[in-house]
Amino acid sequence: MTSPSTANDLVLGIESSCDETAVAVVRSGTQILANCVYSQIEAHAPFHGVVPEIASRAHLEKINGLYEQALDEAGVSIQDCACIAVSNRPGLTGSLMIGANLAKSIALVHDLPVLPVNHLEAHLYASALEGARIEVPFLGLLLSGGNSAIFEVRGPGQLLRIADTMDDALGEAFDKASSLIGLGYPGGPRIEAAARAYADQHGLAHQYSGEGSLFPRLLKNLPRSDLAFSFSGIKTAVRKAVQDLPVAPGAAAQPEHIGRICFDFQNTVFELVARVTERAVARTGIRRVIASGGVLANGILRQVLQSSADRKRFQLTFPRSRALCTDNAAMVAALGWHLLQTGPVATTLDFDVSSRAL
Numbered sequence: 248m249t250s251p252s253t254a255n256d257l258v259l260g261i262e263s264s265c266d267e268t269a270v271a272v273v274r275s276g277t278q279i280l281a282n283c284v285y286s287q288i289e290a291h292a293p294f295h296g297v298v299p300e301i302a303s304r305a306h307l308e309k310i311n312g313l314y315e316q317a318l319d320e321a322g323v324s325i326q327d328c329a330c331i332a333v334s335n336r337p338g339l340t341g342s343l344m345i346g347a348n349l350a351k352s353i354a355l356v357h358d359l360p361v362l363p364v365n366h367l368e369a370h371l372y373a374s375a376l377e378g379a380r381i382e383v384p385f386l387g388l389l390l391s392g393g394n395s396a397i398f399e400v401r402g403p404g405q406l407l408r409i410a411d412t413m414d415d416a417l418g419e420a421f422d423k424a425s426s427l428i429g430l431g432y433p434g435g436p437r438i439e440a441a442a443r444a445y446a447d448q449h450g451l452a453h454q455y456s457g458e459g460s461l462f463p464r465l466l467k468n469l470p471r472s473d474l475a476f477s478f479s480g481i482k483t484a485v486r487k488a489v490q491d492l493p494v495a496p497g498a499a500a501q502p503e504h505i506g507r508i509c510f511d512f513q514n515t516v517f518e519l520v521a522r523v524t525e526r527a528v529a530r531t532g533i534r535r536v537i538a539s540g541g542v543l544a545n546g547i548l549r550q551v552l553q554s555s556a557d558r559k560r561f562q563l564t565f566p567r568s569r570a571l572c573t574d575n576a577a578m579v580a581a582l583g584w585h586l587l588q589t590g591p592v593a594t595t596l597d598f599d600v601s602s603r604a605l
Contacts, residue, residue, distance in 0.1 A: 255329040258587070259317070259353075260580025263306045263346030264338025264366045265393070266290075266297045270313040271576035272321035272328070276584030277375050280321035282577040284570075285309045288433060295426045296419075297392075303341035310349055317576075325357050330594065332583025335363035336601040337393070343600035351596045360594035362583045366574075367394055367604055368406055370539040372585060373571040373578040374564050379537075381585065386533050388524055390548075391540035392418030394604065395476045395520075397527045400537075403585040408605060409531070410474035410523055417516060418542050420478035424485045424512055428505055438509045439545050445506025453510075453547045454554075455518035461488050461511040465519040474523055474530065478516060485512060517548050521555040534561040539578075544569035 258276070262269040266287040272280040287305045291297050318325060333350035335343060347363070354361045371387040387398040387406070395417045397410035415423075418435065425434025430441065446453060457464055462484050466477055485508060492504050528534060538552060543565050556563035566572050586592055 255327065256584070257321075257323060257328045258580040258583045259325065259328045259331045260576035260578070260583060261310075261314075261331065261333040261346045261350050262366070262369075262574055262576040262579050263310060263342050264334045265342060265574060266302050266305075267574040268306045268309045268313055268345075269574065269576035269579075270310070270317040271580050272317050272323060273376070273577050273580035273584065276372070276581045276588075277378065279376055279577045280323065281317040281319075282570075282575055283313045283317045283320065284575050285313060292432045295432045296422060297339070299339045299341055302339055303345060306342050306345035310345055314349065314353075325353060325359070328359065330360045330362055330583060330587065332362045332364050332579050332586075334366040334369065334579055335598055336365055337604040338366055338600070338602065340600055340602055347598070347600050354596060360592075361596060361598075362586055362592060362594055363598045364579055364582050364586065365404075365406070365604065366579070367391075367396070367398075368400075368404070369578040369582040370572075371398070371400065371537050372581040373539050373566045373575075374537060375581050375585075376571060376577055377567055379564050381537070382535060384533050385535040385537050386524075386527055386531065388520075388536055388538040388552075389540045390417050390520065390538070390542035392416060392422065392542075394540070395478070396604075397474065397524065399531060399533065403582065403589055406605065410476065410527060412476040412478065414477055414479040415482070417476070417478055417520070418540070420482055420516065421542070423482045427482070427485050427489050428508060429489075430505070430509075435542060435545055438513060439547060441502070441506045441509040442513045442547065444502070445510045448503075448506070451510070453514060453517075453550060455514040460515060461508060462515040465515060471526070472530075474527055476519060476523060481512065481515060513545075513547055517551045520548070521551050524552065525555055525559050528559060528561045536561055536563050538563065538565040539572055541573045543572040
């Protein structure tokens with residue numbers, strides 16, 4: 248199929264790359280008519296991480312109902328939509344297949360074109376749903392449970408990865424650190440809350456200085472010409488910090504000590520994020536940065552990045568709504584609409600899903 252020339256500006260978005268099942272209807276890539284999300288956090292919490300088999304089963308059970316709910320909330324029929332946009336990479340293969348098969352089924356029944364889109368790229372278009380203007384070129388900073396990367400974006404579908412993690416993603420590091428500390432899953436909001444409480448109690452600003460920190464500066468010897476992230480080492484450091492806590496036999500660690508670990512952990516990892524982002528701006532000369540991904544729901548990270556942008560004089564955009572930072576189908580629909588605006592887009596039902604980003 249080839250996308251038709253149409254005045255219809257509605258796109259149906261489908262997202263099932265990991266542990267959120269989502270279907271949305273978006274107008275003109277900017278207006279959310281419906282954004283229905285089912286989160287699987289409770290199902291995965293006992294395992295301190297996402298279990299692929301559980302995720303796939305939940306997608307299968309929930310996705311049809313969410314499809315009907317989205318159309319109902321939007322007050323439209325599927326025939327009102329210009330196309331279907333669906334995440335087909337990267338992600339859990341079994342989970343991606345659930346969303347892809349729904350998109351293909353709808354397309355066959357209703358003779359609609361399908362646009363398979365990159366889930367990571369979709370995150371970078373979430374800000375458009377709050378009125379932000381997407382101007383290219385820009386740098387896309389993506390921080391999530393599975394990815395920590397910076398992309399140079401020249402247009403919809405035109406991504407060049409210029410920075411990646413050497414090992415673990417930042418979101419995964421939060422989850423692992425939280426588990427080691429004993430705060431549970433998901434780690435992001437739990438560590439942020441403990442760090443905030445500690446900072447408020449001691450009148451501390453969330454700014455990395457390195458003085459007195461439990462953790463050393465990450466990648467401190469990284470050549471200035473290099474762009475990279477690494478978060479595996481700090482997980483080992485958190486484990487040692489927990490083992491060194493002054494805890495009596497049979498007693499629980501005091502909130503004071505836990506808060507100190509969380510505070511220093513956050514400041515250390517966020518310093519690396521800001522440093523590498525500043526280097527990317529300096530290297531490329533591109534002074535527009537769009538940040539997104541689940542870790543951007545962290546309010547302290549937002550403050551750190553905004554401080555960096557103000558100091559280095561680059562434009563920073565990220566979704567104000569934390570719900571748009573995490574996985575959702577509205578961002579998938581927004582990217583689908585932007586792809587349609589680039590001209591006739593070849594669409595096909597014969598597409599695969601992939602765990603690979605590019």
